[in-house]
Amino acid sequence: MKFRAICENHLYSKAYSKGKRAVTCAIAVYVLPDYAAKRLAKAHPEKRVMNRIGLTVSTKLGGATVRSRVRRILREGLRALEKEKPLKTGFLIVIAARSSATKLKSTDIRDHLDIAFEKLGMYKDV
């Protein structure tokens, strides 16, 4: 499962200010409907509607090594979760790491994400 990343800074600030929010001790998740989703879906070869994902890890957490490890763990946890329970599509999802995330494993991150998405009601109806 590949992710499409959020590149623009204004989308991040929009997600922080207008998006719905769910926070655990390790992470903070912001979700906002993506208005450009349909337009992007056209560009997609299989015409699929995708979620755009943004990961933010600040310099407070540590050096470059620590930050890149946290980013990988977040991505791994998200990937594992997506396999089990598919998410609704057409959203901007920003995941911010907090300081306790540096010591966790990817499985723990998966659990945190599960709680957060459940709060936000992001799961598709089965």
Add this chain to the structure above:
RNA sequence: UGACCAAGCGGGGCUGUCGCGCUAUAUGUUGGUGAAAGCUAUUAUAGCGAGGAAAGUCCGGGCAUCACAGGGCAGGAUAACGGAUAACGUCCGCCGGAGGCGACUCCCGGGAAAGUGCAACAGAAAUAAACCGCCCGAGGUGUUUUUGACGAGUGCAGAAAUCGUUUUCUUCACACCGCCAGGCAUAGUUACCUAUGUCAAGGUGGGAAAAGCGAUUAACACGAACGAUAGUUUGUGUGUUCUGUGCCGUCAAAAGCAUCUCGGGCAAGGAUGGAAAGGCGAGGUAAGAGCUCACCCACUCCUAUGGCAACAUAGGUUUGCUGUAAACCCUAUCCGAUGCAACACCUUUGGUUUCGAUUUUUUCGAGGGGCUGCCCGCCCCGAUACCGAUGGUGGCAGAGCAUUUGCUUGAACUGCGGAGUGAUUCGCAGUGAAGAUAGAUGACAGCUGCACGUAAGUGUACAGAACCCGGCUUACAAGCUCGGUCAUUUA
């Protein structure tokens, strides 16, 4: 065995499941998206996929662009010598200096004898003096000695003179006093008392003669004290014998000493300081001084020997110089500027392309632009020109040839061998695709290694490519190795 010195190694391993990026091949779509350039798919296989520091960005180089890659000033960097290197501020060797018993380590190591600046406090004085000091000369003051003169200062001796006094002899009973002291008498008065007279003792002074003793300048004038206002004593002023000699005083001269002032010489000594202008001894001098000499120290230059050279050693010679250039500065050498967000190309798109003289071209002048701070020089100004903006591709994963996974070859790495003390270099063989663009190189599980701990268990560092290399600097868990030094003990 202990304490050290130096050079290095090292950066855990294996298995399974899931996943990511790139490359190649096969498969597959002929579509989607966008203004365009361009970008973009599913699955499978194979290969590759983070360090010793990838970090800090402190140096150097490659590469790229900028008139032709230029000149000068400014600015910056470096600093013994020789070498290595593409280059360096790096490395190696060596010299000099400093430290260590030693192995060895450390040194931004040119010039202070081109000039300027600075050196607090202390100290006489801070880069050149002269405060004290030493010496010479002149003058003043004080003092001592000697000589001379003067003295109406003074001692002694002598002479003359004078005075006083004593004694004696007298003398004139000479003069005066005889009062406010005494007696008597008279008068007044009761008396005391007053007045007058008188009395002698007495006092004072004087004269003449002799002797002794003593004193001394006479004498005069004025004043003071005492007294019975006769006088005595004394002070002051004027004035005052002689001779000899001593002392004293004054003056003069000379000399010595002390002190002060002025002029000159000197830099030996002076408690300070980080630093005081070679050290020490002798000579020398008015006093002194490398002023001279011997020895020593440092330094300039020359010669000889050794070394490629810095330099070392020996001899001669010159000189005797504060420190600071990580103060300005001087000397030598080097440096054009900007950095892959450079730069090239493509798409879309915006802006600029000047003025005057002359006869059109041309030329000249001004102005503008282009290579940076300034100046010069150069180029362009109606042309597929210049300056931007948007998006994209390349740059970017070594190069070339072929066109199908092939061949040749470079940097780099590994091994072996040669050269060199070494940095390094030469030859041979082998290896010789990380390469993204919000950023891949991972996650989970199991076994195990190492260290600590009886065990359970705990710990397993620093840290993440962003155009590429060479260095430097900084961070770093546990552990390991080669070589060397010193000390102790044993044989």
Add this chain to the structure above:
RNA sequence: CGGGGUGUGGCGCAGCUGGAAGCGCGCGACGUUUGGGACGUCGAUGCCGCAGGUUCGAAUCCUGUCACUCCGA
């Protein structure tokens, strides 16, 4: 990727042209007040970010380093 600045009492800042470090606020004590505030007097508090070096002497000069911060592309 490139360039600059700052670090000094508890806090905010001077002093950077070498010669033993100060200001304001704050803190403590005392006075004043019934008490507090204000006011007055007195006092304490610095390895000048760290480590080396130059110098007789370094907060100041040089080198390295750490942290913070700003600017340009």
